[in-house]
Amino acid sequence: MNTYYDEIFQEISTVQFPLEKLFLFQQKAMEQMEKIGYQAVKLVYHVESDPQKKKSFLISKNHTLYKRTAELVREAQKKGEIRKDKTAAAITTMVLQFYRGIILDWCLNNGSYSLVKAVEQALPLIYGGIKPEQQALPGGGDTRAPVRAGQA
Numbered sequence: 001m002n003t004y005y006d007e008i009f010q011e012i013s014t015v016q017f018p019l020e021k022l023f024l025f026q027q028k029a030m031e032q033m034e035k036i037g038y039q040a041v042k043l044v045y046h047v048e049s050d051p052q053k054k055k056s057f058l059i060s061k062n063h064t065l066y067k068r069t070a071e072l073v074r075e076a077q078k079k080g081e082i083r084k085d086k087t088a089a090a091i092t093t094m095v096l097q098f099y100r101g102i103i104l105d106w107c108l109n110n111g112s113y114s115l116v117k118a119v120e121q122a123l124p125l126i127y128g129g130i131k132p133e134q135q136a137l138p139g140g141g142d143t144r145a146p147v148r149a150g151q152a
Contacts, residue, residue, distance in 0.1 A: 002064035004032055009068050018076035019131070023123055025072060026099060029065070030119045033103060038111030045107060058100060069095055082130050091130050098126050 008028045015021045033041055048056040057063050061070075070092040076082040082091060102122065106115045 001029075001032070005029065005064045005068050009071075017081060018072055018079055019081040019127065022069070022072040022076065022095070023127070025068065026095075026123060027116060027119055029099075030103075030115045033106075034111075034115050038107050041103060042107040045104060059096075065099075066092065066096060069099075080132060083132050086130075094130070095126065098122070 005025075008025055011028070012021045012024045015024060045058075047053075048058050060066065070088055073082060073092045073095065074088045077084050077088055077091075102118060103115070106113065106118065
């Protein structure tokens with residue numbers, strides 16, 4: 001998958017807006033997950049969650065997925081597309097927690113729904129929480145102000 005993440009990253013390099021790149025990056029990664037199939041992905045998650053394993057590559061900051069996502073988050077922050085009151089590392093972690101969570105849910109449901117469509121529906125909501133106020137969201141969605149700490 002690391003090579004595939006690099007290929008996706010190269011493929012989207014001409015996209016002007018970093019947040020749109022992040023959306024496309026995650027969407028294409030989910031397309032690949034669907035191609036691999038829930039059974040193979042489920043096996044990877046099972047092996048990576050073994051209590052005897054010291055640290056999973058799925059949460060490693062050296063994993064290509066983390067590096068590429070962090071790069072896109074930093075670029076989006078620099079261009080004002082993602083809020084700056086949180087660090088790029090914190091936002092990257094949150095985005096990847098969502099990413100792993102939706103993949104795990106898809107696996108637990110034995111691939112019974114389209115992972116790509118689920119991501120297309122959920123990402124605008126996730127991005128709403130990391131965007132500055134009054135900015136359009138990639139993939140549709142509204143421009144509501146993000147939830148601030150202490151609000152819910």
